[in-house]
Amino acid sequence: MKKRNLNKQQKRRIAQSHEAAKKKGLTPNELEGATEGLEPEANGIVITNFGLQVLIEGLDGIYCGNYYRCYKRANVPSLVAGDLVIWQNANPFGVVVARKSRTSKLARLDMSGKTKSVAANVSQIFIVIACAPLPITNLIDRYIVAAEAEQISVKLVANKMDLNNHKNSMHLQEVINEYQHIGYPVIRSSIKIPAGINLIKDYLRNETSLFVGQSGVGKSSLLNLIEPTAGSATGPLSASVEQGTHTTTVSRLFRVSGGGNLIDSPGTHTFSLAHLDSRQLIEGFKDFYPFLGKCKFRDCIHDEQSGCALLEATKRNLISATRLKNYHQIKDELQIK
Ligand SMILES: Nc1nc2c(ncn2[C@@H]2O[C@H](COP(=O)(O)OP(=O)(O)OP(=O)(O)O)[C@@H](O)[C@H]2O)c(=O)[nH]1
Ligand SMILES: [Mg+2]
Ligand SMILES: [Zn+2]
Secondary structure, three states: OOOOOOOHHHHHHHHHHHHHHHHHOOOHHHHOOOOOOOOOEEEEEEEEEOOOOEEEEEOOHHHEOOEEEEEEOOOOOOOOOOOEEEEEOOOOOEEEEEEOOOOOEEEEEOOOOOEEEEEEOOOEEEEEEEOOOOOOHHHHHHHHHHHHHOOOEEEEEEEOOOOOOOOOHHHHHHHHHHHHHHOOOEEEOEOOOOEOHHHHHHHHOOOEEEEEEOOOOOHHHHHHHHOOOOOOOOOOOOOOOOOOOOOOOOOEEEEOOOOOEEEEOOOOOOOOEOOOOHHHHHHOOHHHHHHOOOOOOOOOOOOOOOOOHHHHHHHOOOOOHHHHHHHHHHHHHHOOO
């Protein structure tokens, strides 16, 4: 990483410029006109978003492989790990002048109902689960729906397989079976044995991958094994309830030695889906496909109606009743009729 040592005067000037810019709702670079001293436009990739600034990696010429802190112009849409940008280097901070169009984005709604991207240009997600914390299938299904809507390929990682005598092991196995049955690859892994790491590495090659999952399942621990230079912080589970302690707080992109990118994301308990229509929602439930269009009534909402092919399929164990319940819960939340 390119280090910049700032003297006292520069630090004071930056603090003043932050303050003045904040008052006017501008970025400091904009306030200053920030065209002076800007180097030519270049390509970059967003490593992480610090809030006021983003960290980008230069992708061409002398910038290639170096990291730069940048402001973004106010007309540039929000940036997240994985975004490809046009930027200009300057001292002490560069400026992002454009965001390139995204091939995919994984987004959720935040507490205030605003769409918040988790990562951009992702080609595959790994939903990491473990015996502790106990897997939440509703969360898994939400990730799947969000990914399928963006044509992002989905894989599950069942981590902590060394804890095979854990009280939740049976439940974990049921979850593994269920998603394998639907057709999603499930990689069994452990950082203690270690197992599954090479398989994950194979999948990572030349892809932009994203680790998602509950806090404490071991996303950052796996990343550190895959890419020892990552040095991502990891944290223990709370002793009493075996829940993660939200160690990772912001998505960050790491380069994978064999080629490819891996984005580590903060653990979540919930994942509110953003703006999906009924077709996108049902397309997230691949196991429902064989039964769609087979209900007695064309406008069947797959709830209590007689002759519902999906309800019938749950009774015959052809699809999981929990998946149908999760589908209804998400549908209600999205207020889809
Ligand atoms: N026994 C066992 N413990 C593991 C394994 N993987 C991770 N852990 C432990 O689980 C705890 C949580 O790991 P993290 O890597 O911080 O989990 P995370 O998913 O990144 O959590 P957040 O950043 O909070 O989302 C740490 O104490 C790890 O040492 C594993 O395969 N086996
Ligand atoms: Mg983490
Ligand atoms: Zn139906």
